[in-house]
Amino acid sequence: MRLIEISEYDYKSMTLVKPIYDSKKRILLAAGRTIDPKITPKLEAMGIKYLFIEDEVSKGISIEDMLDMPTWKDTIDVMKSFYEQVKTKGKLDVRSIFQIATRLLDEVKFRPTLVLIPSGTVTNELQPFAHAVNVTLLSLLTGKRLGYNDFNMKELAIGSLLHDIGKALTDDQDKHSEVGFNFLREIHQFSLVSAHIAYQHHETINGEGVPRQIKNNEFLEFAQICGAANKYDNFITKQNLPPHEAMEAIMATSDRTYSHRVVNAFSLSVATYPPGTKVLIDKYPAIVTQLNKHLHRPVVKMIANDQEIDLTEYPTYMIEPSNLEKQEV
Numbered sequence: 001m002r003l004i005e006i007s008e009y010d011y012k013s014m015t016l017v018k019p020i021y022d023s024k025k026r027i028l029l030a031a032g033r034t035i036d037p038k039i040t041p042k043l044e045a046m047g048i049k050y051l052f053i054e055d056e057v058s059k060g061i062s063i064e065d066m067l068d069m070p071t072w073k074d075t076i077d078v079m080k081s082f083y084e085q086v087k088t089k090g091k092l093d094v095r096s097i098f099q100i101a102t103r104l105l106d107e108v109k110f111r112p113t114l115v116l117i118p119s120g121t122v123t124n125e126l127q128p129f130a131h132a133v134n135v136t137l138l139s140l141l142t143g144k145r146l147g148y149n150d151f152n153m154k155e156l157a158i159g160s161l162l163h164d165i166g167k168a169l170t171d172d173q174d175k176h177s178e179v180g181f182n183f184l185r186e187i188h189q190f191s192l193v194s195a196h197i198a199y200q201h202h203e204t205i206n207g208e209g210v211p212r213q214i215k216n217n218e219f220l221e222f223a224q225i226c227g228a229a230n231k232y233d234n235f236i237t238k239q240n241l242p243p244h245e246a247m248e249a250i251m252a253t254s255d256r257t258y259s260h261r262v263v264n265a266f267s268l269s270v271a272t273y274p275p276g277t278k279v280l281i282d283k284y285p286a287i288v289t290q291l292n293k294h295l296h297r298p299v300v301k302m303i304a305n306d307q308e309i310d311l312t313e314y315p316t317y318m319i320e321p322s323n324l325e326k327q328e329v
């Protein structure tokens with residue numbers, strides 16, 4: 001199985017592996033089928049940017065490091081319900097937030113690494129919730145790298161899940177951090193640290209962020225982690241950057257935006273060449289089949305001869321992103 005951009009889809013050689021759902025959890029397209037070329041523009045219009053497919057190239061690609069589908073769907077559902085409860089001023093199911101925080105924490109804790117499912121695999125309406133889930137996983141991977149204890153990881157998870165909750169209460173983008181903070185601080189089950197993550201997630205360490213232009217030590221490390229995770233996911237989802245370019249963009253602004261410690265831990269925690277990515281190895285096309293402990297040196301399969309190479313064993317081989325598909329067009 002591999003994940004492709006929807007523009008790469010070829011109905012002659014690829015079958016769909018995961019069903020596509022609409023926001024009411026109805027199956028739009030079932031797994032195991034090919035997609036009629038007339039339908040792909042409609043999917044794109046609904047916000048679907050990526051598809052899970054099986055083809056000749058995808059054989060041997062390991063997806064065991066990927067977040068499992070039930071967790072992905074359940075956590076998105078819980079986020080969607082919670083946003084609705086907040087918006088309609090209904091009864092809040094705070095417990096459901098703790099439950100998914102624990103579930104995501106377990107995913108991160110008990111796996112050597114974790115590959116995210118892009119927000120672009122779900123329709124537009126669900127993307128804000130998929131974003132919250134991905135930001136949380138990215139934050140937790142970084143917190144784990146920094147040696148955070150369970151209590152702090154839980155605070156980080158809750159704050160990251162709800163970093164944009166202010167958007168359920170205001171349409172003013174400039175106010176959502178503060179509105180979110182004021183909402184969260186009133187819920188006694190949530191810690192003040194979690195509320196501050198929402199308050200500070202658009203701040204930067206050089207005092208040029210929003211809403212308060214706080215600086216240095218005032219900018220909590222928890223919030224810096226969530227800020228980096230939020231920026232990274234937005235680069236991928238809103239600006240369509242591939243993961244390695246999103247990571248480069250985060251690293252390029254290190255020390256102006258977040259502390260070196262945070263950026264370094266973040267870059268060591270996130271796999272920028274997930275399995276299925278097309279790459280060039282010393283200029284020869286290959287595909288990533290499996291991750292290694294060293295996240296930036298995966299196992300790859302050479303396209304020309306199907307040979308598998310573990311890049312940790314060949315430190316001189318250079319890995320680069322491949323834009324082959326785009327050059328062929």
Ligand SMILES: [Fe+2]
Nearest residue numbers: 163164201202
């Ligand atoms: Fe935000």
Ligand SMILES: [Fe+2]
Nearest residue numbers: 131163164230
């Ligand atoms: Fe966000």
